[in-house]
Amino acid sequence: MTGLERSDTIPGEGEGGVFSQSWFPLCLSEELRPGSVIGVDFLGGRVVVFRGAAGGPAHVLSGYCVHVGADLSVGEVVGERLRCRFHGWEYEGGGGCAATGIGDPVPPRARLFRFPSVERHGIVWAFNGEEPLFDVPALPYSEEAMVVRRTVLEEMPVEPWLVQAHTMDLQHLSLPHDFTLDEDPNDSVRIEPWSVGFDLRARLRGGARFDVRVDIHGTNIFWQTGTLDGRWFFWIAPLNIPGPGRSRATFVYGARREDGEDTAATEAFLDRARTSMMALFDDDTPVLGTIRFRPGLLTRSDRTLARYLDYVRKYPRDNPARDFLT
Numbered sequence: 553m554t555g556l557e558r559s560d561t562i563p564g565e566g567e568g569g570v571f572s573q574s575w576f577p578l579c580l581s582e583e584l585r586p587g588s589v590i591g592v593d594f595l596g597g598r599v600v601v602f603r604g605a606a607g608g609p610a611h612v613l614s615g616y617c618v619h620v621g622a623d624l625s626v627g628e629v630v631g632e633r634l635r636c637r638f639h640g641w642e643y644e645g646g647g648g649c650a651a652t653g654i655g656d657p658v659p660p661r662a663r664l665f666r667f668p669s670v671e672r673h674g675i676v677w678a679f680n681g682e683e684p685l686f687d688v689p690a691l692p693y694s695e696e697a698m699v700v701r702r703t704v705l706e707e708m709p710v711e712p713w714l715v716q717a718h719t720m721d722l723q724h725l726s727l728p729h730d731f732t733l734d735e736d737p738n739d740s741v742r743i744e745p746w747s748v749g750f751d752l753r754a755r756l757r758g759g760a761r762f763d764v765r766v767d768i769h770g771t772n773i774f775w776q777t778g779t780l781d782g783r784w785f786f787w788i789a790p791l792n793i794p795g796p797g798r799s800r801a802t803f804v805y806g807a808r809r810e811d812g813e814d815t816a817a818t819e820a821f822l823d824r825a826r827t828s829m830m831a832l833f834d835d836d837t838p839v840l841g842t843i844r845f846r847p848g849l850l851t852r853s854d855r856t857l858a859r860y861l862d863y864v865r866k867y868p869r870d871n872p873a874r875d876f877l878t
Contacts, residue, residue: 562845562864565711566796570869571595572713574746574770575670575677575688577790577802580702584610584676589634591615591625593794594678597877599667600624601676604632604645611645612678614665614876618649624664665873673788673804674702682872686746689767689775691786693808699818700806701826707800710840712772712791713864715799717845718836719768720748720860723853728835730757741856746770748863750856752778756828768860771867772799784808785825805829 565571578592578601586607592599598615613634615624622638629635633642633650640653647666649658667678672688674695679685691698708715718724722738725731731754740751749767756762764778774789785807791799805825809818850858 562713562847562861563869564796565713565793566596568869569874570871571680571793572771573679573681573685573868573870574772575679575684575686575790576772576792577675578612578678578792579676580704580802581610581671581674581676582702587629589625589627589629591623592792595680595793595871595873595877596795597873598623598625599678599873599877600634601669601678602629602634602645605629606632608632610669610671610676612667612669612676613643613645613647614873616876616878617641618662618664618876619652665876667873674700675790675802675804677790680873681870685868686769689769689773691777695806698806698808699815699822700804701822702802702804705801705803707794707798708840709797710799710843711797712793712799714843714845715791715801715840716768716771716774717857717860717864718840719766719774720750721854721857722750723857725752725754729832731755731762738856741859742767743859743863748860749775757831760828762828771864780821780825780828783810783821785822787825787829 579590584590584601584603586603587605589600589602592601599612600615601610601612603610617624617636619639619641622636624634624636627635627637633644635642641649642651643664644650647664649662652658668684669676669678670688677688734753737750737752742749747767747769751765753763761781764776767775769775772791776787787805789801789803791801794800807818807821847861
């Protein structure tokens with residue numbers, strides 16, 4: 553034997569110039585005040601997210617002016633348009649250039665790439681593609697009925713699909729997370745065109761009861777709803793792709809207020825839920841930053857991981873904005 557037998561390789565994000573076609577978190581909605589603009593690294597390039605002065609929906613556009621390439625994030629919002637700081641070219645929310653600063657006629661092809669975008673769960677999302685393949689999932693309760701928290705983590709040197717591979721590596725629920733399983737989660741695995749997932753009924757390290765539905769949407773959105781000791785909560789952790797080999801996670805989690813409960817009591821439960829979830833994250837962090845993920849000698853206990861890796865290999869990839877982002 554001259555070397556390990558390995559499964560087909562997993563294409564890296566950005567390999568061949570393309571990335572997974574999914575929804576990606578760019579910023580928190582609360583960061584984008586009316587009349588403001590934010591620059592974000594995305595898909596190996598630069599995009600801008602801006603909101604018109606009237607406070608309407610956020611717009612996500614390629615980040616460099618088509619005139620001579622100035623970074624539009626250092627520009628300003630004027631009314632409902634984004635104005636380049638260098639020569640005053642103005643762009644509508646749909647990406648088209650509406651005016652040049654000097655007054656020359658706008659060249660016919662002067663437009664930015666407009667990403668499909670949506671604001672949901674307090675996040676501004678952008679889809680990598682001209683038309684979304686699926687919707688950002690919804691929650692069963694309105695935000696007004698819940699207490700919700702949000703935080704953005706520092707960038708990590710790992711690709712989103714690899715982070716999600718830890719979720720679909722079901723043997724690692726017991727090793728290293730120390731779950732005591734009521735039933736085999738492999739028996740509940742779901743493989744859909746744009747998502748994979750499973751149901752988990754178990755006890756956590758320390759004995760807390762954990763009954764949840766876990767899904768990965770696209771290759772980058774961790775989505776979990778269910779109960780901790782009988783009380784419902786949700787935990788969403790989508791990851792952006794700033795560039796190849798990089799990711800940045802946004803955590804959004806919350807719980808429904810129970811009848812007659814004050815906010816402080818709901819917050820106390822969320823503290824407990826966060827401690828439980830972050831303990832799992834802390835178990836994985838030393839591995840995520842150092843692993844060379846090379847699926848090789850997989851065993852029967854890796855059968856769901858193998859199905860997930862096949863899902864990632866076949867997942868659609870594109871980058872229609874590539875000529876605009878750098």
